[in-house]
Structure formats: C-alpha cells, structure tokens
Amino acid sequence: MRTLVCALLATLPLAAAEPIRVSSFSTVLTEIAQQVGGPRVAVTGHVKPGVDPHEFEPKPGDIKTVADAQLILLSAKHMEGYVGKLKEATGARGRLVEVGNEFSSLKMPDEKDPSRTVEDPHWWHSVANVEKAAKIVRDELIELSPADKELFTDNAAKYLARLETLQKWAKAKIAELPRDQRKLVTSHDAFQYFAHENGFTIYAIEGISSADQPSSKKVGDIIAAIRSQHVKAIFPESIENPKVLTEITRETGVKVAGNLYADGLGEGNASTYEGMYKHNVSTIVEALK
C-alpha cells in the first residue's frame, strides 16, 4: 500500500508538468498562445504562415488533434466556415474559443449583395485588437491551469508591453505620411481595422475573401479612384495572384508596391506579429510618401 501511495505521489509532479494542449487556427493566435503560455503549452498551429485562411479546410489529422486539445483558438468573425466540424470533433472535452467574436466588428457592404453588410474578419490589423486577444488567451489558460497564473500573467504583460511599443512605433512611422495621402488600394478587402486605426481610406479590388473575383465595373471604379485621388501606389498581397493589379497599373501608371501580409503571419521577418505589422506599415508609408 505504502509503495502504491509513493508511486502515485511520484507521478503527480509529472502530471502537473504535462503541457496544456492548444490547437490554433490563426497564425496570430498561435503566436499569442506560445508567447503567453511559454513552456506550459504545446501549441499546434493548423493554419501555417503563408496559407490562405479563407481557403483552408481541416484534414482528418487536424480534426484528430483538435479532438485531443484542451483549448481550441479560432479567429472567428466567419473566417472558419468549418467551425461546426471542430465543435463536433471536440464535443465537450476542449474549450473552443472564438476569439474574434469577443470584440466589436467593422462592417462593410457585401460584394455580392451590396444591400447587406458583412464583418471584416481581419481583426489582427488593429494592434488594440491583438492586445485584447492576448488578454483573452491569458485568461483561458489561467482557467485551465490556475497553478500557472503567475507565469501566464507575467508572459502576457511582457507581450502586451511589446505590442504597446509596436503601436507607438507604427503611429510615429505613419505620421510621416500626410493625411491626404492615406489611400490604400489593396487586392482584397482586409485592412479595414488598420485603416480605421490609422486614418486611411481603403479601395479594395476584391471583397473580404481572397477568393472573391472583381467585376469589370469594380475594376473601372478603382481605376477612376486612383486617378481622382492621386494614389501613388497599389499593394498586392503575399498570397494573391496579382493579375488584376497588373491590369490596373497598365491603365493608370500607378506603381506596384511591395507585398502586404493580409491574412496572417508570413515567412522570414514577417513570421512574428511585430515583424509582419512593421513590414506592412513600412511598405505602405514608403510607397505612399
């Protein structure tokens, strides 16, 4: 009996050290979970950097991992059309958190039916929203492992301080650009939160999803706007085929600036949120100055 008790006690620290299993369907949320959770979480990022989240569909292997996860993080705001499948897979075992639904949405007319509005799901282009997301993830992790509250709180505070520094840097960089030149022509409509936070007007060639195709009227309207608003540059995206953009440059003579990361983190310098955001801000400011 004594041996059995000793054996059970010996397994307790090991059980406590078992990392919390997190499944994330957003590259930004994957980073947040890793930064806040540190060594106490094992995060599976199902949507990899550079993958278009609008087109992503979970494979059987993803569903299996989700079924075993303790925390499932989703971008939400209708980004994941497969959310039903995930809910079915996880049942009541894991906590499924639709992070983007926890804060307010910016809405815009639907490309297909302008009489109705749709939510912009690209909430991470607002640093303030990423700060909120970090707090949500911190609180969820604390709920799952109250013993690690101090670690998660400290890690979140460090991450939030970095976001604040990033926000200050971005504001100062954007202040180099006259306010009447803050016109952003992008391939798909992914920068409403960025525009709202930094005083830009958006002219998007496609709709919210990168799969939306622009009509010839829409392309004509964009060309007219570029001319009348004296837009200096247009911005393709890392994932997009820039065929239509090329057509617009032929018509207007406007230059094609560097790629923007619209749908999440990318590779290299853009593989972190800070790197991705700095890349986007620098690319925009330098091209429109």
Place this chain on the structure above:
Amino acid sequence: MRGSPLVRAFIAFLAILALGWPLWRLTAVDEATKTAAPGATTEAPAAAAAPVREIKLQVTFTTPPKSFSIRHLGREVWSDKNGKTEAEKTLQLPYPKEGVELQFAADFPEVAPLAAARLVLTDPQGDDHEKSCWGTRRIEEVVAFP
C-alpha cells in the same frame, strides 16, 4: 424614290455624317484611358500636394519641461529648451482638409511628478483645436488635429 442620284447620295452622306458624330463620341478612346500594350505603363498620376498654410501652435505644461520638440512629416518644425511652461509659434505647414498629425516629445526633470501638456492648434480658418498628453519624465505622442 425620285430626284437625281447625286442629290440622293448627298443626302445619304449627310445622314451618315449626322450619325457619325455621336458614334465617334461614344466609341473614341481617350488618350489617358486607353489600354497600353502589355508591359507598357502610362505616366503615374502626380499627387497634388496640400497648400502650405499658416497655423499657430500653443503649448502649455503643468511642469516646466527640460526640452520639447514637434515634428511634422518626420521633420522637426519646432524645438525649445527654455524650460518655460508656455510657448507659442506660428508655422507654415502643408494643411490638407484631413488635418495634420504632429509628433510631440517633451522631457521633464527626473524629480517631476506626473506632467501634462496641452497643445492648441489654430488652423488656417482660425478655429482652435485642443489636445492633451500625459506622462512622467517623457511624453512621446502622435497628436492628430483636428
């Protein structure tokens, strides 16, 4: 149909001419809008710079600063090391209808308590716009007017 063939041909020519004008107006391609050959580009549109206008800036501090500076579009337009609690300056700046953003920085003595700065911008129309910033030891903020 009666009349000489010459007259009939002349009438037909006039009719074609009358129809031709609106047809030409509808189908003609403007130089600026015609599609260029693949690979070619037309001249990029030049951005119309906002006109330079006179604005007045007033800064008031709750604690005398060691120094402060104001930058516009990345360029320093005003700096002061007098350590006074009030200062004002008239500046010539491009002022679009959207307004301007100014990068304001101020350093305070290390012993100073929480300090505040009030910036009042008088725009080219003569309207005042007021903004406040707070900080200890250093304030560094982008202030948007209006």
